[in-house]
Amino acid sequence: MSTSDRPIIRSLLENDLYKFSMWQALLHSHPGAQAEYAFLCRNKPSYPLAELRADFENEIERLCSMSFAQDELDYLGRLRFLKSDFVDFLSVFRFQRRFLHVDTAGDDLVIRAKGPLVHVIGFEIFVLYVVNELYFRRLPADEAIVEEMRRRLWIKIEFLRAQQHELLANPRHPFNFFDFGLRRRYSAAWQDEVISTFNNEIPDLFRGTSNVYLAKQLGITPIGTMAHEYLQAFQALGIRLRDFQTAALEGWVHEFRGDLGVALTDVVGMDAFLRDFDLYFAKLFDGLRHDSGDPIVWGEKAIAHYKKLRIDPETKRLVFSDALDVPRAVALYHHFSGRISTSFGIGTNLTNDTPHPALNIVMKMVSCNGQPVAKLSDSPGKTMCNDETFLAYLRQVFSH
Structure with a gap:
């Protein structure tokens, strides 16, 4: 390497x-x-x-x-x-x-x-x-460090193999995960090895990668929909601030006509998102992506919201992507199993699980x-904005 x-x-x-x-x-x-x-x-x-x-x-x-x-x-x-x-x-x-x-x-x-x-x-x-x-x-980066990285990789694989029968027992809602680790990977060579190994060893559980180059090279599915910047941009595109989320979601539906139907929920927090995510959007989007805050609280809110709108949650999907590791993903799968489909995008813990602390x-x-523009995250420390006055106004508008 x-x-x-x-x-x-x-x-x-x-x-x-x-x-x-x-x-x-x-x-x-x-x-x-x-x-x-x-x-x-x-x-x-x-x-x-x-x-x-x-x-x-x-x-x-x-x-x-x-x-x-x-x-x-x-x-x-x-x-x-x-x-x-x-x-x-x-x-x-x-x-x-x-x-x-x-x-x-x-x-x-x-x-x-x-x-x-x-x-x-x-x-x-x-x-x-x-x-x-x-x-x-x-x-x-001596051989001992590389061997430790490989040891951790195979621990993940054996952990999943030991439960594979149970994780695939529900054909309607099987467990699946994918790689979201390009941005903080240890190296290109290591990401290649990790993703190739998952794809070869547990293909029924591993479903793809956000890295389009690797998806093409390995013949696997490229994964991804939208990020915070897409919705944040609409805070400054001539739309009333209160309406930026609905304008962004409407623009997405207009562009993709049913494809890429997973909406990101935490630009101004889950509660404010759900106030905008009415029956129209709930029917048009396939599901929601979690990226901050308590994932169980978030998921329960999503299920309750679908039920309130008289939509069967089992027809929708929750995608979790916030600071996950494999055991946490499996635990979340079991918590929501049988009630709603789930998928898990795992980043740093897949492509940069090394003896060195990750950046x-x-x-x-x-x-x-x-x-x-700003994101009012559901997790402390994730908010990033240079203008405190705008942050205060955004919080006021969305009762954050």
Whole structure:
């Protein structure tokens, strides 16, 4: 697994699937929007991230020289929810270096993407996994560490194998999980090994990956719908703030016509989301995604909401994706089994379960069209906004 001299970015296709879906939706609906994204490390690294600046800039220069290969465009064109004009756009697309600003502030690495939304929306995942891999390349990586990583991987596999019969006993609602670990992976080589191993050893339980490049390489399903930035953008797209969620959901339905039907619920909290998620949306969307707050409380609220609307919860799906590991996913599956379908997107614990503490890094949209945008998370510490006045107003509007 010696990769210290290998370029980190292998392809423009190596991005999360939901980047492509949101990219298409916003290109079609708001092609002139401007946006700004900011990088943040939420925990203390083992050494200053500022030390990575030169190597990081080299990787970004390479990113901005890359284009989609024809076989990659052909692959995207075969995904039924991606439209031919969007694939044509990608065929001429290049990342523009002038839209990514890199600096240091003391020990911190300062990264901001600012420019046309359809040009800067794609930077996030590349920035995160480049920082992450550069960071871990400087930490010890001897054979003992690699063997420990493999030992932890096989513990997960054996844990699932021991319960596989039970996890697949309900044919209507079997247990399934997928990889959401691209952004914080230990390395490209390690993600390749992890995902290939899961796919080979427990294919009935492992259903795909958010990494579109790996999905293409391995012939598995690319997974993803929408992220916070899609809904946050609508806070600044000329819509009354109180109506931004309904406008975003309506735009999604209009764009995808029933595909990619899992809605994200925690941009202004689950309670505020459910006030907007009326019978119309509850029928149009296949399910909901959890990304902050207590997952059991969240799931019970979702089931109660469907019942209140006289919708059978067994016809809907809950997708859990917040800081999961395999045992937690299995426990949640058992809690909701027989009442509603569940799926589990597991990230860092799949692709960066090592003896080294993982970095908790994010890159979030902080403004759109010159106006602040924010997420009012159901988990303390996940809110990210530069404008306290706007945060207070958002809380007031949504009674958060």
